Amino acid sequence: MGDGKVALILDILGLAQLASLAGESCDHAAVAVKGGPGESAEERESWLLFRVGDHGKLAVPLSMVSRLEEFDPATIEMSGSRQVVQYRGEIMPLVRVADVMQLTAQAKREGPMQVVVHSESGRSVGLVVDEILDIVEQHVSVNRKSDNVRLLGSAVIQQHVTDLLNVPELVMSIAGEGRPA
Numbered sequence: 001m002g003d004g005k006v007a008l009i010l011d012i013l014g015l016a017q018l019a020s021l022a023g024e025s026c027d028h029a030a031v032a033v034k035g036g037p038g039e040s041a042e043e044r045e046s047w048l049l050f051r052v053g054d055h056g057k058l059a060v061p062l063s064m065v066s067r068l069e070e071f072d073p074a075t076i077e078m079s080g081s082r083q084v085v086q087y088r089g090e091i092m093p094l095v096r097v098a099d100v101m102q103l104t105a106q107a108k109r110e111g112p113m114q115v116v117v118h119s120e121s122g123r124s125v126g127l128v129v130d131e132i133l134d135i136v137e138q139h140v141s142v143n144r145k146s147d148n149v150r151l152l153g154s155a156v157i158q159q160h161v162t163d164l165l166n167v168p169e170l171v172m173s174i175a176g177e178g179r180p181a
Contacts, residue, residue, distance in 0.1 A: 045140060047157060048116065049133040053103045057133065057162040059140075059155075064167045066119040068132060070112035085115075087124060092117070094126045100170060101150060118167055125171050134158070 046062035142153035152164040
């Protein structure tokens with residue numbers, strides 16, 4: 001859960017099949033959940049889908065996500081020219097994906113900020129997004145490469161063209177800000 005507590009998730013379809021209660025419509029749903037024909041479990045990856053401004057959908061591999069958090073805007077502080085938040089005994093820099101990608105951000109929304117936390121080598125960075133949409137599991141192949149080094153390219157995820165964020169490049173470019181060239 002978002003607050004760190006563990007929650008039990010029941011696989012209702014699996015329980016129904018185990019009890020021989022699943023009908024034909026459940027079998028079709030199981031195929032949809034498991035992926036299309038010819039798509040093995042090894043080929044599927046988990047992706048976090050989110051929205052930034054009017055850009056449409058963006059995605060990152062779930063393996064690059066440590067946690068999903070929401071922060072009260074009142075807890076955001078400044079360290080030099082960077083927004084930061086106190087997070088698990090550390091000072092975590094925040095990166096507004098809309099600003100870094102030079103996208104038109106949505107108007108300030110009320111309520112908590114949605115943040116995708118990426119941790120690497122004991123350091124965390126919070127990627128501020130407008131809206132976390134979904135976590136999906138499917139095979140993704142990059143159909144269109146990008147000129148922007150902060151994007152891996154574009155792919156079709158859940159029948160929508162989705163840009164794939166290059167998280168290591170994004171974090172590296174942010175870490176390099178303020179250092180002499």
